Amino acid sequence: MxxxxxxxxxxxxxxxxxxxxVVEAIIFVSDEPVTxxxxxxxxxxxxxxxxxxxxxxxxEYETREGGLQLREVAGGWQIATRTELHEDIRNYLxxxxxxxxxxxxxxxxxxxxxxxxxxxxxxxxxxxxxxASAIKTLLEKRLIVTKGHKETxxxxxxxxxxxxxxxxxxxxxxxxxxxxxDFEDLTKGL
Amino acid sequence: MQPQPEKYSFDxxxxxxxxxxxxxxELRIKIGxxxxxxxxxxxxxxxxxxxxxxxxxxxxTDEYLNYIRMMKSLDIAVAADFLVMAAQLIEIKSKMLLPRxxxxxxxxxxxDPRQELVDRLLEYEKFKxxxxxxxxxxxxxxxxxxxxxxxxxxxNAEISASVFDLLTVFQKVVARHKDEVKLEIQREEIxxxxxxxxxxxxxxxxxxxxxxxxxxxxxxxxxLVTAFIAVLEIVRxxxxxxxxxxxxxxxxxxxxxxxxx
Numbered sequence: 084m085x086x087x088x089x090x091x092x093x094x095x096x097x098x099x100x101x102x103x104x105v106v107e108a109i110i111f112v113s114d115e116p117v118t119x120x121x122x123x124x125x126x127x128x129x130x131x132x133x134x135x136x137x138x139x140x141x142x143e144y145e146t147r148e149g150g151l152q153l154r155e156v157a158g159g160w161q162i163a164t165r166t167e168l169h170e171d172i173r174n175y176l177x178x179x180x181x182x183x184x185x186x187x188x189x190x191x192x193x194x195x196x197x198x199x200x201x202x203x204x205x206x207x208x209x210x211x212x213x214x215a216s217a218i219k220t221l222l223e224k225r226l227i228v229t230k231g232h233k234e235t236x237x238x239x240x241x242x243x244x245x246x247x248x249x250x251x252x253x254x255x256x257x258x259x260x261x262x263x264x265d266f267e268d269l270t271k272g273l
Numbered sequence: 274m275q276p277q278p279e280k281y282s283f284d285x286x287x288x289x290x291x292x293x294x295x296x297x298x299e300l301r302i303k304i305g306x307x308x309x310x311x312x313x314x315x316x317x318x319x320x321x322x323x324x325x326x327x328x329x330x331x332x333x334t335d336e337y338l339n340y341i342r343m344m345k346s347l348d349i350a351v352a353a354d355f356l357v358m359a360a361q362l363i364e365i366k367s368k369m370l371l372p373r374x375x376x377x378x379x380x381x382x383x384x385d386p387r388q389e390l391v392d393r394l395l396e397y398e399k400f401k402x403x404x405x406x407x408x409x410x411x412x413x414x415x416x417x418x419x420x421x422x423x424x425x426x427x428x429n430a431e432i433s434a435s436v437f438d439l440l441t442v443f444q445k446v447v448a449r450h451k452d453e454v455k456l457e458i459q460r461e462e463i464x465x466x467x468x469x470x471x472x473x474x475x476x477x478x479x480x481x482x483x484x485x486x487x488x489x490x491x492x493x494x495x496x497l498v499t500a501f502i503a504v505l506e507i508v509r510x511x512x513x514x515x516x517x518x519x520x521x522x523x524x525x526x527x528x529x530x531x532x533x534x
Contacts, residue, residue, distance in 0.1 A: 212309030
């Protein structure tokens with residue numbers, strides 16, 4: 084209790100520099116992207132102060148050109164290694180890129196990402212092929228989640244993408260996906 | 274524009290369709306897994322360098338059917354979808370061969386039988402491109418490494434499982450046990466030395482011990498034999514004697530007072 088009280092006392096005198104430091108520390112400690120909202124709650128600061136701190140921190144990471152980057156993903160902030168260093172890091176970790184999704188799974192995921200919430204028959208309509216096994220794979224990998232039933236004949240299950248999807252594809256949120264119409268121009272140029 | 278059939282169908286999966294020309298008009302295509310009938314159709318259209326808005330339906334249908342005939346190892350659900358498309362192609366082809374219905378309304382005549390298919394192909398192709406975009410994004414993302422978990426109450430793996438996780442594990446265990454042949458092998462836990470030690474302790478604690486009661490405590494033949502040997506051993510080496518109060522009666526193990534000897 085007393086610890087908490089001193090914490091409270093501290094935050095009233097937190098300078099912008101101190102705030103940047105503590106924001107960085109929390110983002111570092113977290114294994115998931117940390118939202119501005121959560122940072123504001125934990126640190127008892129207002130969102131603008133957190134935003135400013137992150138902006139400051141982000142600029143520092145940029146100018147430093149070190150091995151780490153501060154990035155926005157799945158609605159939160161994350162400290163991660165720089166993309167271009169992946170080979171050395173893989174050598175160190177002795178890991179290989181994980182198994183890729185099959186073409187069918189990727190296509191199914193694309194349809195779900197853009198058409199969500201979407202039912203299996205709707206996916207079939209677009210892909211022209213059964214997607215049951217692809218959907219199973221995507222559910223197992225937690226890339227998609229069920230989003231209730233569609234209130235229509237047979238009440239088919241609705242599917243949508245998960246937070247894991249944003250994480251694995253490095254997206255801030257769904258709006259960061261290029262619009263599906265952008266792909267049209269690509270197709271038209273056939 | 275130069276069509277690039279590989280770009281969408283195979284490029285990013287490395288599941289290359291091996292195309293072996295055996296003769297002029299016969300192509301043996303080892304399936305590099307087309308994602309579906311639309312995928313195959315797009316591939317064939319590009320192969321023919323045809324305009325997607327003016328598909329040479331007769332030629333494409335023939336090729337499509339040729340291809341279907343060569344697909345033998347497809348699972349039934351997928352094969353069914355390919356066959357549905359084949360039927361649709363034939364339907365379009367036959368519609369195009371028919372003369373226009375002279376009684377039909379003006380605006381009805383304008384409809385190209387191929388239109389619906391073209392729309393579907395274009396719609397599908399958008400998602401195909403989107404799939405490639407996702408593939409690229411995940412590849413980039415795999416080059417980024419974030420920190421692992423730090424121990425905290427919340428990150429405690431013991432309590433992070435959901436009820437469904439538990440249920441799944443439970444079902445697995447049950448399933449495994451079902452096929453498991455039960456084979457119990459009893460291990461003899463007690464050695465002669467231990468038995469002697471136990472017996473000695475009992476005699477010195479209780480002063481006299483009924484042999485019958487002692488033997489009855491044993492759980493197996495082996496233990497019984499061990500117990501019997503222990504009794505013989507203890508009588509030989511320790512100040513213990515066997516007393517039988519009446520013929521055929523219970524035999525007692527009695528401690529001999531050391532003070533007497």
